[in-house]
Amino acid sequence: MTTPWSRRGFLTVCSGTAVALGLGTRAFAAPDEFATLRARWRTLILGDGFSPTAEPFKSRLADLGTTASQYRATMAPAAGSLWPGLVYADPDPDTDQESFGYSANMNTSYTRLSTLAQAYCQPGTGLTGDAGLRDAIVTGLDHLHDDVYNASQARYGNWYNWQIGAPQALLDLCVLMYDALSATRIAGYLAAVDHFVPDSAVGSYTGTSTGANRVDLCRVLALRGVVGASAAKVALARDALSLVFPYVTSGDGLYADGSFIQHTTVPYTGSYGSVMLGGLGLLFALLAGSSWEVTDPNRQIVFDAVEHTWAPFLYNGLVMDGVAGRAISRGLTASDPKQIQQDDHLRGHPILASIVLLGQGASAAENARWRALVKGWMQRDYYSPPLADPVLGLPHLARLKRVQDDGSVTAVAEPTGHRLFPSMERATHRRPGWAAALSMADRRITYYETGNGENLRGWHTGSGMLYWWGGTFANGQYSDAFWPTVDPCRLPGTTVSRKALADAAGGDWGASKPDVNWVGGATDGQRAAVGQYLKGLQSTLVAKKSWFFLDDTVVCLGAGITCADGTAVETTVDNRNLGPAGGAPFTVDGTVQPASYPWSATLTGAKWAHIGGHGGYVFPSGATVRALRDARDGSWSTINKSGSTTVLNRKYLTMYVDHGTDPVNASYAYLLLPGATAAATRARAADPDWLTVLANTDSRQGVLVRSLGFTGVNFWFGGTVGTLTASDPCSVMISESEDGTAVIAVSDPMRMRTSLTLTWRRAVAAVTSAPGTLASAATGSTLTLSFGDLTGTAGAAQRVTVRLG
Template identity: 30%
Template sequence: MSRRQVLSLLPAAGLLTVASPSRAAAGVDHARLLANTVAIFAGTPEVNARPEVAGNLAVILRNAKQRLTAMDQAGDGELFSGLRLGTDDANLRLAFQYLYEIALATRTPGGELEGDAAAQRRVVDGLLWLHERYYGNQSAGYYGNWFNWEIGISTQVSRTLALLAERLRAERPDLTATYIASMDAYLRNGKNGDVDLDSRFHTGANLADITGNRILQGALTGDDARVGKAISDQATVFATIDPYNLQHGVTDGYYRDGSFIQHDSVAYTGSYGKALLTRVVQTLKMLEGATSGGTSDLAGVVYRWVADGFAPLIFEGWMMEIVKGRAASRTTTGYADVGVVVEAVSDLADHVEGAGALALKKYVKFLPAADTATFVSPISVARYAAIRADSAIPAADLNAPERCVAFNAMDRTVHRRPGYAFALARSSDRISKYEYMSGENLMPWFQGDGAYYLYLAGEDQREVFGVDYYTAVSPYRLAGITAPVQERRTVPELYGRLWYENPGHPLNFTSSSESQNTYVYFPRAGNAFSGGTTLGAYGAAGMVQSDDAAYTAKQAGILPDDFVAYQNARATKSWFMLDNEIVVLAAGVSGEGGRDAVTTVDSRIAAPGDAVVLTGEGWTGKAWQTGDTTPPRWLRYANGTRRTAIGYAFLTRQAVAAGLETVTRSRRVVRTSNPDTSVTKNVFTASIAHPTTGAVPALAYALVPNATEARLRGYADGHLVVLANDRHVQAIKHKTLGIVAANVFSDGPRHAERLLIDGPASVIVQSGKRTVVALSDPTMKRDRVSVVLLGASLRLDKADEGVTVRRVPGGTLIQATTRHTHGRTFTATLR
């Protein structure tokens, strides 16, 4: 078959235990499938009678009434008042969405507009009007964003046709076929009006959206072949991506370590990942009782997405910024993002077998209460309410209280402890430095350069992170980054449009071209070293900072003369994640090109009225004050209003510029379509300058969540030691924990304490009653990685497959076969 070999990739037979479209459609009850779909979005009489669903139903009714009023007030050339059509594809998508919202209200049991024939006729007339004037002419359509034409509009139309199927069969039996033919014609990134699994546009969440629409279209027309192929195509998104055996060249999807990638190289769990989760769970619900096959095997795959992919990235009901791509600039909050996940998980629990179902329900109960008025399905609201009200279900996190997760496939790390979570964003020649697109995330340049986010328990994260963080904090002072001292301009400022246009160039720069993706929207970095190791709940990560693909190509003369590319600063960095602190090392820092550079230790925002206090102490024990030019031994940022604090214990001596500044900016500075809402925040920044002359030596510091001054003074006792900090090796020792952790960036054996490490590698060793060694290859290019424990004569207790241990002169050699393991950690326990 000219599609992925689904059955060989999935852990079980597949969505309908079928291997071909014809067998996929066998046994499909199209009427049941459509009834399921209507119930998903409109509810049922029994469900809608429940008081918990009232808020959701009120939203459905309110939206429909607003759309009907807008139709009444429409002027010449308008279907809805104020929605100009003909040149704006987003407005055309909205017009179809508004029709859907009216149709939905007419099919909502118990609603005021249920069965309203007049409203339904207005929807049908609206569909006819839009098709005749703005959609049916294929030569006039397909301007703007491809997504609206191939997915956005088709989603609204397909659902509207499903909601009004009976009326259309009775009154306009030709309309459904007419629209399906047009939707096929607009599927221009496909093949012959259908999905093309070789297309870079038909992957991941996008593929699930397209195939979900086509399943509905096939059910509407009784087209077994369409339903069967759409089911088969969608089933491919369940396959775990093997980067060494890509199917159709597709890197989008879920990886073994829980990573999710969309757009070929963007870490995207928190946006496209949740969209994919929602869509596949909806498909499971659509097919329930409508097929002869089971779905529990694939539901089990989705369970692992939730447990290993989503749960680590959700902190007290907030979706972390590091996996949201350009969506980080939207006003939608991390809590709303998690609400989408909660709805899907509530439904998924009914499809997962065994202990997984209970674990999901426990997790739903563990997370903060969601705003069910934003749920898509009234049935989901009822399921969610039942889970929350069930006293037999205890609340339980899917995360262990102490957890460190290396999402090395997408260059992300999450470190969790009771009281805080630390999230780190890196980049490499595999993963993009950032994502900009469509006027979203206008100033993203350093978001993948080791930017980190320290979430404290009990905070309202809307006041600390989210869109207001990016609005108020300078893009050159994001927490954790090292940036050159140079002002940059946004894409609209540079080119006067939302993308770079040059169709006459050999690279054919147009809005959605591959060259646009590669050099404008989400350029990758140039470094191979980006990754790390976990040992139990401890972690080490490292990265060599580099230029992005655009600057490299510009220097090589590949890009047009008017294309603007910026050189990056250089740095070698490590993050060692322990219990009470995260240790950060930086070496080889240079602004490049005669520029200074600045490393930002932290940037945090607070409301103007919050009682924020900054204290510190110098190396002589003298109190440190804002504006002090002497190196501090520690600083402490405390928000008395929110009862939170973070400490910064400096392990090397250098001047630190730290202080508070009141900043007022519009949210539109980070996204052109954001409301022009002014945000005023007190911005705390602590940074270290790297001048071109008299450069600051390598620096080291520890982030100490929830720190007291007494704890910060305790770092003087020497329990935390920097063993090495240069461009070749960065290593620390924590005497209390018995941990030595090192990142080796260069070839050849390198020393760290009593370790001899064959680099490049990332290694953690913890000594106690047993000695445990964890190691990985952050470059993902090596066949094997080895470390010698010098002076030790140890025997193997247990080890991961692929690890060997033997005695060598002077010590014990631990070697792991890392070929084609994509940065995975290997461990060995010795005695």
């Protein structure tokens, strides 16, 4: 019979009196401050302030107990493993790729023990304070220590498992089971941690000790110090964090423009960035008020990054896949058939909770703003409500539940506006009811990241992939098994050669980057002109691609599309995931197309198209577009070697422009109208005066939208487009306002201009504000702006405000 545990009884077990557990006394007593920190860490990793008899916690705790019971029942200590199927003894440690799996099994073994310890410490699991479970945990810890993770073992496989994964779980176990472990045992465990994670692991800010990885290493060192009562270790961890805070200008870390890079070339706000944010929140909270409190004034950069770096990529509870790197390929795994499929929403929810935790150490104003943002994201995540998230940890769940229940917090709406991130070649655009994001690549930013057998077919995700989501619709577009079932050569917005590529083509860890410089754009914070000089991965394909982000539309232009691969080249207008059922009506020029699968058609002279429940598309001069309804099979194992082999099927509606085999100077033009009705799409197509395409060539691309007062031009070379003349390559956008002012945003995407002159043949009375890079300005019937050295602007837009004549 299970003993009912009161909250006080639960705390007694987990804060640990040796008498209560019948374990005798410890060989030494830790100083009070370390005991305080151990207790605080328990609270941080177990959660607090929730009722174990109320939902969603009651069910989650019961599930934890069920899982722990299964792990306990199947634990079978043997040479080289603790659980059958999780063999960590590597028969051939010289074979790195195979060794990765063995070291990962060691990591997983410690994680399972951590699950057992949580079930032992948490109330309501059915195993709370169970002596048999306690003994099983200690047996498992001893076995792993004696068999593999000890001070005499040489490292093999993935460094991460030895320096971050296993020691983090081990040290959590030491805290949770502190009173069940003898001093001798703890000393042995800490000696193993010291062996694999010496002080030199944070000796310099290089290699695997940067960004999120360094925060993880600091967590290991801090907890090693707390468990072992070593003030020096805790101080080392605190001080080593300081190199994470300052903005960087290359490599891993936070950038002044809001970018976050890991692995040198990979935009990683939504994966490694999430780890860093969560780790910093935990460490700030652990050390707050202690002798080792983090007081470095540069930690304000991290607080600023909540709204500057993370918030732009959070939308209604999800974190955008364009900044999740190879994590997009992590769905169902082969080793755990009961695992919940990962997706953009499940990656987003921990970030929301980490923001809440970080807010406890921020200013009152910051904390209030962040809680309001989080509450809004939670309320609008109808697709995957955070409090029903099946994989969100109990501490995170408790933090989010408190925000939801806090009547003093008023949810705020999604912001509107445009953000460019030149340091990682990403852009986000937000309008009422929808959001979009763009992923590009250049000589600094990789096409995509593969590694550890993950994301094997992400080849074209950096080739101008244009993501978009609706506020109350289509939020499962990339969540519902999109990555294992989509045609990887028909990603929305991309221009791609159909040349066959090998899995992991280009090399691991973001090794492959296009040899191009002109990638970037200009924005006034609301609208934008963005461009990408595209070179295909392991292909002869070249193209010039431009996107003009406006109030209800994204204008998409392509030119100079040339290839000699001997294969077809396609530009994918869109590729909508319609789920297992399909069924969205598809209308072209007023005619509803067949809803059967499979179905395909060549739409000659198409003016507009509409996908019910999604949005509209306009082809300004008419276009020949291929349309396809396709029921596609796929499995996670096709894109991730650790993925499940279970076959999934999803239905897609795809529109693409077929440029033919080996095209020369091919082009395209279309408008994307997210969320538009069929009537609104038809009306836009019927209005020839709404959009003027000023240029769409290999040299220049530009548009004019008179009703918005918008002009946008990407000068691939200097020259004249409409009323604008540029002396050199640049990106320009102009927004004229009804109050008689205009903002001119100019950027140097190539980061090479030591001078630049822009002429606008428009009457201008005065320049009212300008950046320091503006050397001179001549007003009158024509405006001439002369910029000085732009090489130090990192591709950021230089905004000049003028009063029109």
